[in-house]
């Protein structure tokens with residue numbers, strides 16, 4: 692046994708985060724907390740959005756070493772089809788999953804067929820077991836708006852924001868100092884303008900209540916990094932038509948080369964591990 696093996700771990704929980712898929716055809720991520728010492732409760736496995744079918748979610752969770760049946764909560768950002776697929780009522784009821792959404796979105800959750808007896812609506816910050824504190828932040832997105840989350844856990848903090856037309860000061864304030872940032876980087880401005888999309892659609896996306904461009908996402912990261920940059924940054928919801936990995940890399944290399952090594956890009960149709968509080972490989976030292 693080496694000296695390192697003898698050192699007691701001071702962490703009480705392990706926090707893992709993965710994106711299961713991220714595009715306009717389906718968005719879902721998973722945050723999992725496991726106690727590392729006895730007497731600290733069971734596993735908490737939270738899906739952030741359920742925009743894939745339950746079958747696809749099960750498969751992608753399993754490929755990354757997560758068990759679908761251990762899901763305890765679904766936290767919805769909003770109820771567009773790519774974030775809230777129908778036919779989730781059966782898995783929710785079968786596995787006793789708690790659906791959590793903003794009170795203003797409750798009628799939309801019902802319209803998706805989610806069972807009311809399993810749905811908890813929130814109007815402000817709330818707590819979950821394992822000392823998880825969730826702070827919702829309203830985002831401008833189409834008519835119903837979306838919700839970003841700052842999630843503070845004993846093993847690190849996350850800022851999660853997707854489908855936002857613009858960044859407001861409240862989001863910068865809420866996300867300052869997070870360990871892990873998941874942020875939408877939907878389109879490249881020039882590619883959007885040059886695309887064959889109809890003018891009304893371009894206006895909807897770029898008009899301040901649609902999606903965030905690569906440059907806006909980068910500016911946001913710089914704004915929340917004044918005191919300390921996130922250890923890990925995952926870019927979400929890339930447009931297939933109006934975005935490109937190489938364009939994103941060139942942008943970051945030009946304006947924030949020191950942060951580029953912390954960036955991972957979510958895949959549209961496949962899961963990707965993003966963060967593990969117990970692994971130095973995905974959790975760079977501060």
Ligand SMILES: [Zn+2]
Nearest residue numbers: 715771773854
């Ligand atoms: Zn979306």
